[in-house]
Amino acid sequence: MSFEDYRGVWVFMEVKDGAIVPVAKELLGAGRQLADKRKTELAGVLIGDGVSALAEEAIYYGADQVYVYDAPIFKHYRTETYMRALLACTEKYKPEIILYGATSTGKDLASAVATDLPTGLTADTTQLDVEEDTGLLLASRPAFGGNIMATILCKKYRPQMATVRPKVVRALPRDASRIGTITRESIELREEDVRTKVLEIVRQTVQRVRIDEADIIVAGGKGLGSPAGFQLIHEFADVIGAAVGASRDVVEAGWIGHHHQVGQTGVTVTPKIYFAIGISGAIQHIVGMQNSGLIIAINKDPGALIFQSCHYGIVGDAFEIVPMLIEQFKHALGKESSYARKV
Amino acid sequence: MPEKFDCIVVGAGPAGIACAYELAKAGVNVLLLERGEYPGSKNVMGGVLYRQMMEDVIPEFYKEAPLERPIVEQRFMMMDKESALTFGYKGLEWAREPYNNFTVLRAKFDQWFAGKAVEQGALLINETVALSCIVENGKVVGVQTDRPDGQLYADVVVLADGVNSLLAKSLGFHREFKPDEVALATMEILKLDKKVIEDRFNLEEGQGCTIELFGDATKGILGTGFLYTNKDTLSLGVGTLLSGMIKHKLKPHHLLDYVKNHPMIRPFVQGAESQEYLAHLIPEGGYHSMPKVVGDGVLVVGDAAQLVNAIHREGSNMAMTSGRLAAETIVLAKQAGDFSEAFLDRYRKELMGSFVGEDLKKYKDSTHHFDKFPQYFEQYIPMMNRAASQMFTVDGTSKREKQKKIWRDIGSAKEKVKIARDMYRAWKVMK
Amino acid sequence: MLHIVACIKQVPDTKIIKMNPKTNTMDRASAPAILNPYDAHAVEEAVRLKQRYGGTVSVLTMGPPPAVKAIRKCIEIGADEGYMISDRAFAGADTLATSYALTKALNKIAKERPIDLIICGKMTIDGDTGQVGPGIARRLDIPPLTSVKKIVEIDKEKGIAILHRKLEDGYEVVSSTMPCLFSVEKDINEVPYSTMPNMLRAARYNPHIWSVNDLEDVDKAQLGLKGSPTIVSSVWAPQKPQGGQMLDGKAADQVSQLLGIMLEKKELFQVKGESTS
The missing domain is CATH 3.40.50.620 (HUPs)
Structure with a gap:
């Protein structure tokens, strides 16, 4: 069998709580570009129990084709059942590329599928491209702590596979006028043959805004002087409905908990807007936020490194600037209620 | 049932490793305890390894040990604010086997050296702190470590746990230091291209140079600085007596920053990338602050025994020699089945009879002398610089006239007598 | 056991x-x-x-x-x-x-x-x-x-x-x-x-x-390199940041400039509004 027999770009459509997860929609956006470049089809693979209705959503977000495995056996994600479905589908239609969100489910499934096929799998990709003529997937990811990027290829095997980090590629706007094909698939799989059972799901509600999911982050650094000074960050974040982030030294000083830490040893974030207030901009911080949509830096020190990595910078005293911003935003938000999402 | 060894050596620095190596080689069942992640990880100073004392332990070690550069040149720099009087010796006989001294990075070297001890049969346990000696009937019979089920027993315990020896204190051998008995040394390792190092220090490929710094390197406070060439790093450090720092209200890193930016030093280190910053106490009390080094079932070696020659900055050689001598005595004690203080006292006698004891006695008053008379550092070094400047500046003045000016600069007749007296005193303590 | x-x-x-x-x-x-x-x-x-x-x-x-x-x-x-x-x-x-x-x-x-x-x-x-x-x-x-x-x-x-x-x-x-x-x-x-x-x-x-x-x-x-489908084809440094545009003036001017920019970029927020719907 030659590589020419493998055609099409696939995206694993992870479903959670009855909806397609955001990263799957983002991958349809990225997959669309790859498929167009290769002049081939973009397909979603949808697996679950009662998920057929979501197939159209996948089309609205860019898919030409959706393969649907809808059966009670797929009620909960299990490596064994989902893998069997995806392997059967791959065997039948032979895609050139399969993309998964780098979620715990996506990574679990991709690892198992890659071993069985077998093929190469690149983890936690942040940039994707494809060679137009050969179809070679160029999957790039930060390596060695994020200071350098490595491009990883899979030359001798098909399909090529990658897990892709959430929020590194853009979803297309939802377009309900798009049309595509929905194909129902099924496999022979009996519950008694499956070796794992999900006995119970326990939800533990998390109150705090997760910084890795926030659209807007207001992050503060040592420049705020003290835990009392850092309150300004909380106040501003509250007003604009943002999550609170922090630099490493602030976390180490105990001003705020570790799950707020942005950077190499903290969380990588890609919000739409990132405010860096009183943050000097050490490399280890920058790698954790550099892909944010709009980066605004406020710092007293005109030589602060953060000004090299921001889109807009203000040299000034945070304690003067931020209270004014809070006032202005309150005013603007009164009129433009859709301006920021309340969390 | 806790294990019993013939000997436990606490601390894998130069003294402890040398001791464990010799013991293991002689077939003694020895356990070497190290608190750091690996031997050398907590070790700071040094930088110069003395070939002779190392060869007493491992002949021709230089053929395989991780050494930085053989030292072919030693310079001494008497520094003022923007001048320096330098003298030194460079000899290519030091570039050939058997060499003279080497620069080393302790983190690498000690790891290698400890590996040699393990090859000989010593058991090395890292990341473990010995908290106290276990004493039964007035005799040391083991050590209590910080680990669960952490008692260890042995016929004899060697304390090589460094300048601030917890264990020697726990036995009452040590009292707390006075600030004028310890120096606080800080050091930075600066990364620089090999070729650039060789160009800046005027060296052939692979050769090394050391520069000892006096005077303004320590802002005139009693102490010294150093700049050593490693393979692709420089070691830059300063050390002053703790008492001097306290008196001048200086923080250790201030001095290091000061010397790093000193116009006489800056050209050597410019553009180098700071790789590591280390701080360490060095015993400088010498002979007068040597603790008791022998007890029933226990010996003290290396920095823990305050074995440092402050004047010549020699510590690791004394450490290794003391470790080796301790091992010799333990081997004999094992044969005799006698680990009493009376038997082990042989170590103290051997130590004091060796170059270690001789040097410690010889320089016993040196640090105190210079500390009592700050004019050596505060006045005389700047004076020497002014004198040299006068002498070497070509400005049409005759040499005779210059000498007169230098003489005037030294001050009144009373001053001149004082200087003469100070120089005599210095000569007396140094000789 | x-x-x-x-x-x-x-x-x-x-x-x-x-x-x-x-x-x-x-x-x-x-x-x-x-x-x-x-x-x-x-x-x-x-x-x-x-x-x-x-x-x-x-x-x-x-x-x-x-x-x-x-x-x-x-x-x-x-x-x-x-x-x-x-x-x-x-x-x-x-x-x-x-x-x-x-x-x-x-x-x-x-x-x-x-x-x-x-x-x-x-x-x-x-x-x-x-x-x-x-x-x-x-x-x-x-x-x-x-x-x-x-x-x-x-x-x-x-x-x-x-x-x-x-x-x-x-x-x-x-x-x-x-x-x-x-x-x-x-x-x-x-x-x-x-x-x-x-x-x-x-x-x-x-x-x-x-x-x-x-x-x-x-x-x-x-085994080893031969048996590995993935290969690292290149390692590269991410582009050095260009440096941001500085908003000058007095604090009040800086704030109003910033607010202007944020309102221009309003679509950033709306994308999110749709994707969660």
Whole structure:
């Protein structure tokens, strides 16, 4: 069998709580570009129990084709059942590329599928491209702590596979006028043959805004002087409905908990807007936020490194600037209620 | 049932490793305890390894040990604010086997050296702190470590746990230091291209140079600085007596920053990338602050025994020699089945009879002398610089006239007598 | 009596690794080699199960000879036996070739003493993929269970393990037939300070070391660089930031300029509004 027999770009459509997860929609956006470049089809693979209705959503977000495995056996994600479905589908239609969100489910499934096929799998990709003529997937990811990027290829095997980090590629706007094909698939799989059972799901509600999911982050650094000074960050974040982030030294000083830490040893974030207030901009911080949509830096020190990595910078005293911003935003938000999402 | 060894050596620095190596080689069942992640990880100073004392332990070690550069040149720099009087010796006989001294990075070297001890049969346990000696009937019979089920027993315990020896204190051998008995040394390792190092220090490929710094390197406070060439790093450090720092209200890193930016030093280190910053106490009390080094079932070696020659900055050689001598005595004690203080006292006698004891006695008053008379550092070094400047500046003045000016600069007749007296005193303590 | 095998790796300590600022590459020599921190939790969990149910804990690693140190670290934690496969033929392996080689070693270990459970750390700090564990499970055709944060019960007689898998917003209780493979989360346990008897045992311990020829049924084409479908084609530094546009003036001017920019970029917010609908 030659590589020419493998055609099409696939995206694993992870479903959670009855909806397609955001990263799957983002991958349809990225997959669309790859498929167009290769002049081939973009397909979603949808697996679950009662998920057929979501197939159209996948089309609205860019898919030409959706393969649907809808059966009670797929009620909960299990490596064994989902893998069997995806392997059967791959065997039948032979895609050139399969993309998964780098979620715990996506990574679990991709690892198992890659071993069985077998093929190469690149983890936690942040940039994707494809060679137009050969179809070679160029999957790039930060390596060695994020200071350098490595491009990883899979030359001798098909399909090529990658897990892709959430929020590194853009979803297309939802377009309900798009049309595509929905194909129902099924496999022979009996519950008694499956070796794992999900006995119970326990939800533990998390109150705090997760910084890795926030659209807007207001992050503060040592420049705020003290835990009392850092309150300004909380106040501003509250007003604009943002999550609170922090630099490493602030976390180490105990001003705020570790799950707020942005950077190499903290969380990588890609919000739409990132405010860096009183943050000097050490490399280890920058790698954790550099892909944010709009980066605004406020710092007293005109030589602060953060000004090299921001889109807009203000040299000034945070304690003067931020209270004014809070006032202005309150005013603007009164009129433009859709301006920021309340969390 | 806790294990019993013939000997436990606490601390894998130069003294402890040398001791464990010799013991293991002689077939003694020895356990070497190290608190750091690996031997050398907590070790700071040094930088110069003395070939002779190392060869007493491992002949021709230089053929395989991780050494930085053989030292072919030693310079001494008497520094003022923007001048320096330098003298030194460079000899290519030091570039050939058997060499003279080497620069080393302790983190690498000690790891290698400890590996040699393990090859000989010593058991090395890292990341473990010995908290106290276990004493039964007035005799040391083991050590209590910080680990669960952490008692260890042995016929004899060697304390090589460094300048601030917890264990020697726990036995009452040590009292707390006075600030004028310890120096606080800080050091930075600066990364620089090999070729650039060789160009800046005027060296052939692979050769090394050391520069000892006096005077303004320590802002005139009693102490010294150093700049050593490693393979692709420089070691830059300063050390002053703790008492001097306290008196001048200086923080250790201030001095290091000061010397790093000193116009006489800056050209050597410019553009180098700071790789590591280390701080360490060095015993400088010498002979007068040597603790008791022998007890029933226990010996003290290396920095823990305050074995440092402050004047010549020699510590690791004394450490290794003391470790080796301790091992010799333990081997004999094992044969005799006698680990009493009376038997082990042989170590103290051997130590004091060796170059270690001789040097410690010889320089016993040196640090105190210079500390009592700050004019050596505060006045005389700047004076020497002014004198040299006068002498070497070509400005049409005759040499005779210059000498007169230098003489005037030294001050009144009373001053001149004082200087003469100070120089005599210095000569007396140094000789 | 259980036989649990923990798969572990020696890694450079990326926390303290130094970067060469000129080439932007990792100065590997500057980083001490340590036991992958995630794997310490895997070994600890195996030791706890041994204490609960009785049995033997073995550890397995693939690596160059100095990786013996990582095995000794596992003995310090409380493992009984250590196995290492070390051969030039394994060098350059990606996750697929790694899981192949480890599987061959596991088969050999299982011949001596059948394996009930395999435990891996969530991922390594140098590779960051988490792919090797599930890969091994697939090759052995046993269930892979990732994101394990608690092991509730192991019933060897019935051949059932019950555990908690971490989810984004909680956990699920799962049962699995045995043997199976767990990839465990860091918060599954705390690795305590090792006891002195374990330290002494580790310092004296010499692991079993196997070369490729000691393993059976090995297809050499599937090993090392040759057997790795993925290759690193290029390593490059991300573009240096250009530097931001500075908003000058008095504080009030700066704030109003900024507000103007934010309102221009209003679409940034609206994208989100749609994608959550």
